[in-house]
Amino acid sequence: MDITKEIERQTQELQKKLQRLRDNNLQELVAKKAKLQGELADVEADIASTCKRLGITSAGVAAPVRAEKRTRMSGDVIRAKITEVLKANPQGVSQIEIAKQTGVSYASVINFLKDNGDLIRTQGDRKSKLVFLK
Numbered sequence: 477m478d479i480t481k482e483i484e485r486q487t488q489e490l491q492k493k494l495q496r497l498r499d500n501n502l503q504e505l506v507a508k509k510a511k512l513q514g515e516l517a518d519v520e521a522d523i524a525s526t527c528k529r530l531g532i533t534s535a536g537v538a539a540p541v542r543a544e545k546r547t548r549m550s551g552d553v554i555r556a557k558i559t560e561v562l563k564a565n566p567q568g569v570s571q572i573e574i575a576k577q578t579g580v581s582y583a584s585v586i587n588f589l590k591d592n593g594d595l596i597r598t599q600g601d602r603k604s605k606l607v608f609l610k
Contacts (some may be wrong), residue, residue, distance in 0.1 A: 568606030
């Protein structure tokens with residue numbers, strides 16, 4: 477093998493590599509990526525603040541972090557709130573409305589109503605069910 481031919485071949489390979497390096501826009505792509513990531517972070521922050529303001533979470537968006545710890549209501553507090561709503565609505569009120577007006581979870585309202593059958597009476601069935609104080 478002739479050494480000059482080998483040197484010539486290696487020189488041509490290196491020139492091709494050098495040309496590829498000159499032609500690439502890697503620095504531009506990296507800068508563009510950083511810019512787009514910054515814009516994406518701004519959009520995600522806008523989405524999170526909007527969701528927090530509306531009190532909702534959006535699919536694909538992390539739920540807003542609660543600043544305060546969730547408090548649990550005692551049975552006496554739940555009883556007082558529910559009886560207050562039932563007294564204010566002698567014509568009857570639905571279980572969902574009780575939950576909305578009291579701030580007590582719907583599941584807790586149902587459990588309270590099941591456990592306190594002596595305190596309340598119901599009329600209707602399923603979605604048309606109304607709850608009254610006895």
